[in-house]
Amino acid sequence: MxxxxxxxxxxxxxxxxxxxxxxxxxxxxxxxxxxxxEIYFCGNSLGLQPKLTSQYLNDELNKWQKLGVKGHFDCEFPWMPYHEFLAEESAKLVGAKASEVVCMNSLTANLHFLMVSFYRPSNKKYKVLIEDHAFPSDHYAVESQVKFHGHDPADAMVLLKPREGETCLQLDDILATIDEHADELALIMLPGVQYYTGQVFDMQAITDAAQHHDIVVGFDLAHAAGNIEMQLHDWGVDFAAWCTYKYLNSGPGSVAGCFVHEKHHDNPDLPRFAGWWGHDKSTRFKMENQFMPIQSAEGWQLSNPPILSLAAIRASLDTIKQAGxxxxxxxxxxxxxxxxxxxxxxxxxxxxxxxxxxxxxxxxxxxxxxxxxxxxxxxxxxxxxxxxxxxxxxxxxxxxxxxxxxxxxxxxxxxxxxxxxxxx
Incomplete structure (x- = not known):
């Protein structure tokens, strides 16, 4: 045009x-x-409030007022499985199966919990590939995980830098760095969209290169979810996490989302930090002390989520669905x-x-x-x-x-x- x-x-x-x-x-x-x-051009930081949000929040407040604890079970959109009502539409946004996504925690908390499972350094493969100009919280999370495992970040963190005089990373340079450090890399963690420049990363090419060298790959999708189209399942991405308050318009500090590829769901040897809400639903209320993880992304949950925040996410997802x-x-x-x-x-x-x-x-x-x-x-x-x-x-x-x-x-x-x- x-x-x-x-x-x-x-x-x-x-x-x-x-x-x-x-x-x-x-x-x-x-x-x-x-x-x-206003001319509001800040949806990449905090999206505006959908008009559905107050209705959905008031529905839950009224439910709490009238039903008390019975709101967990005996009503429309009961609280006990409420996170499940968000799975299908969330999955469409990132190109996943509904079983591969769950809304829980906050973004950086999810990255930490996922790295518990997917950053498993050995004596030889212990390094993490990350941007030199990553969003600070991502850098802090990776650095603290490296230190937690007893490694020196100056040695264990491989930092991607743009070419001299440039601001964005070249895909060829990313792939060349993966090849160069392939024998030492335990994890690649990069953004889907770079927060400072707005550059979209070629997640498929990066994932293909990682898998070629048997390297785990995860993405921070804070600036990608609700912004660009993705196919996390088909690309074979191991894990990803995103916030829901930017392009997903669910309110400040709202509950985040995460993705775990189904190839990892039934792996009994994959370590994780466990909590009651990730335990098998059919036996959860037997109150036994042997953890049996749900064989889906839900198995990474720890605690029951804040329903009012999930209601705001549901309002946003329904608004996006209405838009097509x-x-x-x-x-x-x-x-x-x-x-x-x-x-x-x-x-x-x-x-x-x-x-x-x-x-x-x-x-x-x-x-x-x-x-x-x-x-x-x-x-x-x-x-x-x-x-x-x-x-x-x-x-x-x-x-x-x-x-x-x-x-x-x-x-x-x-x-x-x-x-x-x-x-x-």
Whole structure:
């Protein structure tokens, strides 16, 4: 499509957009002191609240009020199996079987619990491949696991770095590093989408390379779930984890998701930290002390989950289902992001650099560097925020903007670039 840089063209795209009605399914924040909608480009950090959320939460509050403990069993959507109601739609988002996913804990907690099972260092194979610029929590988790097993992180952590003068990693370099360290690598843990640059990693190619060398591979999908299409089961990924409050719109700090490939479900030799909620359902209430894990991803659960948070996730998943699922969202996302990229390059090519790769290697997020010697990006960020834009800032000089397909419009892109141009 040949884009045009004017509001009338953007409005025409919005009129043709089959998802334009979904904006009405969300609460859009207002610019302070006005009744005008913000330009909310921060779904990569915290997604907006679906209107279904309050209804679903109130249903559970009313249930607790009227039924007390009986809410676990004797009602619609009973609490005892509530996490099961999220499995099918969660699985569709990451390309998995329902038995391979479960909502539990928080993202970093899930990475730790999964590494208990899947980071099993030996004298020879003990190293972990991770980005040099990984999200800090991922780096902390891997470093602490390495130390827990008695290894020195300076030796045991293989850090991937971009080429000189570049910001994104090249797939060839990732694969070459895997080959170089294959005899020593026990685990590869990388993001599906890099949080700073917005780069989408080729998870299939990385998994294929890992399996060729008998290396376990896991992914942090915090910025990928609900953003890009994935096929974790078909790719053979060993494990993955994601939060649900970014593109999945389930509320701040909401319960996370995890994936464990079915090839690991019935492995009795796979160690794990165990808890009551991961025990075989048919004998759980016999209250015996011999742990029998459920032979699915549920077997990695520890405790019964917070139902109010799961209710918010169910509201979000139902909203995504109403929109047509991840493939429909991705189709709009590609066009929306391409239009924003066009506007930035058309008007501001000499003032900003987009460090996010092109469409094939990007999702909803574009990371923008202010092209100036004095690195005044934070001042520009403050100015656009004061003008009614919500996005986010990452040191040293990146403004991350994420036009998300569920509630952002093509007109939002025009208005954003108008504001950014004025701020510059």
């Amino acid at each position: 040949v884009f045009e840089d004017n509001l009338e063209f953007a409005q025409q795209l919005d009129q043709q957009d089959p998802l334009s009605n979904m904006r009405g399914e969300f609460h859009i924040p207002k610019i302070k002191g006005t009744e005008q909608d 699922g991840i493939s429909t969202l991705r189709n709009k996302s590609k066009q929306l992001t391409a239009y924003l990229r066009f506007l930035l390059q058309n008007r501001l090519a000499n003032q900003v650099d987009i460090i996010t790769p092109d469409e094939a290697l990007s999702g909803s997020q574009l990371s923008i560097c202010i092209n100036s010697e004095d690195k005044h990006g934070k001042a520009v960020f403050d100015a656009i925020e004061a003008a009614g834009v919500t996005c986010d800032w990452r040191e040293p000089n990146v403004i991350r903007v994420a036009p998300t397909p569920l509630y952002n419009s093509f007109a939002d892109c025009i208005h954003f670039v108008d504001i950014l141009e004025a701020a510059l």
